[in-house]
Amino acid sequence: MASRALILTIALVGLSACAAQVPDSGQGVGFDNSLEAQRQRDAALQGTQARLPDTVLPPEPGSAEATAAETSRILAQTRTGDVDTAVLNSGVAPVEASPSNPAPVALNNPGISNENDFGAVAERQTIESDAARIERNKAQYEVVAPQALPTRTGSEQPNIVSFALSTSHPKGQSVYARAGFGGANRAARNCAGYASSDLAQIDFLSRGGPKRDRKGLDPDGDGYACAWDPAPFRKGAED
Known part of the structure; x- marks a missing residue:
């Protein structure tokens, strides 16, 4: 009986030695939750201010900042140390010109x-x-001597430029007597047969005008047929 009790005692001692030690859940795994440790942590947190990470937003497209950033990127790629990068971006090998290596002339x-x-x-x-x-x-220049202007040959056609310069009264001022009724209507019909007032004035002068108006082209008697106006010819002579 005594031997049986001894064996039971030895077995209980062995089991207690093999049992795992359960940590105190109040302290937590790896943490010291004592009052002194808590005070030390609070003091450390009070002396340190929390810092949020800086948020850097990309520049707005088209702004001065975006242009400056793009310029810096291109300059960085085209530096001597980044020649390979510039070649990959452009597809054309850059030319490094210098006094000893001038740029080629594109002939x-x-x-x-x-x-x-x-x-x-x-x-x-x-x-x-x-x-x-x-x-x-x-040596190939040819000097042409000035010559006198050709004289006007006799012609049956009146010169309206000379006639305009020989007169001074304006259009519409009656100078010559005209007889008959319905002169305006007759002049409108007859003037319609001319391509221009210059041609009407030439024909009018060739038929005895300005004193005579055989075809009724000058009903107001100013000496100018079909509303012909001598003013442009006079102005051209003054200029």
């Missing part, structure tokens, strides 16, 4: 003609060649 630029290409003209012409060309052109 075959399809956008301008050969005569307007400064490089092409400079290659084939010089100051001396231009001077020689000017002298050749001068």
Whole structure:
């Protein structure tokens, strides 16, 4: 009986040794919830202000900030260290010109003609060649001596310019006597047969005008047929 009690005692001791230690749930896993630890955490939080992350909004398209950002990006890509990046973006290899490596002259630029290409003209012409060309052109000049104006040959057709300059009264001022009734209606019918008032005035003068009006072209007697006006001819002579 004593041996059985001893075995039971040994078994209970072994089981108690193998049992897992359950932590105090009041402290939490890995935290010290003692009063002193809580005071230390509160003091640390009071000395530190919470900082929110800065929010950076992209510039508005078309604004000065957007233009400046795009310019900075392009300049950064075209720097000497970013030549490969610039080539990938444009598809054209950049030309780095310097005094020892001048930029190539586009002699075959399809956008301008050969005569307007400064490089092409400079290659084939010089100051001396231009001077020689000017002298050749001068040698081909032909001096034409001034001659007297041709005299007017006799013509049966009156000159309305000379007639306009020989008169001074305005259109509509009665100078010559006219007889008959219905002169205005007759003049309207007859004037319709002329292509212009100049042709009517020439025919009027050739038939005895301005004193005579055989076809009734000048019913008001001012000497001007079919509303012909001498003022433009007089003004042209003054100018």
